[in-house]
Amino acid sequence: MKKIVVLLLTLVLSLSLFACSNEEPETEPVVVKVGTVGEYNEYWKPVIALFAEEGVTIELVKFTEYSLPNAALADGDIDMNAFQHYAYLNKEISEVGYELSVICETIVAPLGLYSENITDVSEIKENDTIAIPSDATNGGRALKLLESAGLITVDPEVGYLGVKADIIENPLNLDIVEVDASLTASLLPDVAAAIINGGVAISAGLHKTDQLIFVESIDPQANPNVANLINVLVVRNEDVDNELYNRIADAFQSDAVAEVIHQEYPGVILPAWEVNVE
Numbered sequence: 001m002k003k004i005v006v007l008l009l010t011l012v013l014s015l016s017l018f019a020c021s022n023e024e025p026e027t028e029p030v031v032v033k034v035g036t037v038g039e040y041n042e043y044w045k046p047v048i049a050l051f052a053e054e055g056v057t058i059e060l061v062k063f064t065e066y067s068l069p070n071a072a073l074a075d076g077d078i079d080m081n082a083f084q085h086y087a088y089l090n091k092e093i094s095e096v097g098y099e100l101s102v103i104c105e106t107i108v109a110p111l112g113l114y115s116e117n118i119t120d121v122s123e124i125k126e127n128d129t130i131a132i133p134s135d136a137t138n139g140g141r142a143l144k145l146l147e148s149a150g151l152i153t154v155d156p157e158v159g160y161l162g163v164k165a166d167i168i169e170n171p172l173n174l175d176i177v178e179v180d181a182s183l184t185a186s187l188l189p190d191v192a193a194a195i196i197n198g199g200v201a202i203s204a205g206l207h208k209t210d211q212l213i214f215v216e217s218i219d220p221q222a223n224p225n226v227a228n229l230i231n232v233l234v235v236r237n238e239d240v241d242n243e244l245y246n247r248i249a250d251a252f253q254s255d256a257v258a259e260v261i262h263q264e265y266p267g268v269i270l271p272a273w274e275v276n277v278e
Helices: 002-022 042-052 069-074 086-096 136-148 185-190 198-203 243-252 255-264
Strands: 030-037 056-063 080-085 100-108 112-114 129-133 167-169 175-179 193-196 212-215 230-236
Touching: 030 042, 030 069, 030 243, 042 056, 042 243, 042 255, 056 069, 069 080, 069 086, 069 100, 069 230, 080 086, 086 100, 086 136, 086 230, 100 243, 112 198, 129 136, 136 175, 136 193, 185 193, 185 198, 230 243
Parallel strands: 030 056, 030 080, 129 175, 129 193
Antiparallel strands: 080 230, 100 230, 112 193, 112 212
């Protein structure tokens, strides 16, 4: 009797081992983390849905400050980021030494002059206060925007990298206040106008209002700096040839993504691949 029991147990164990050996090994879920800033990420939905069909999860990791996503990417905390234009990326690479590369262009977000108190640039009067972003890349753009609106003149030698000290003509004696870009929208009740970048404007709901009174030109004939203002999808240098990351880049530059951009953020954000900067 004992021999029979032993034989039966041996048979059961053998069958169990055989069954286990024929089971397909579990595959690790594929997650690609993309760093972003702000709440204007609706255009990622078609890309996220497309890759979900093949078991790839694209996770948007939202940061609150522009200084964080490049550091997170360099440290390996995320796989790519999509929040900055060429000018900002090149400045970060130059100053910090990040080993980062562009794998595709994403959007163009022109700076806008917004106001709760006036409806046209011509209503700006002497000694009015105008808020602009304080960071080097957007601050210089903001001054050129005010110049293109006919309000000030900036030293032509500094191009789009000027600071307040580079203003050579200010006929209305405007008080130009430099603040963190994230605060520009919140100052609208207290200033004549504020220059606000696309992401901050959308996060504040300004793209749904009529408070935009002047916008940065993306015509390369009028704005030779426009090529530097295109936002990009960025990875570590070592991942430039990563097949999955490049397929995500290709999927971003699609009609489905462009349609979402035009519907959700009309005029405030544009698909980069539809903008001719040459």
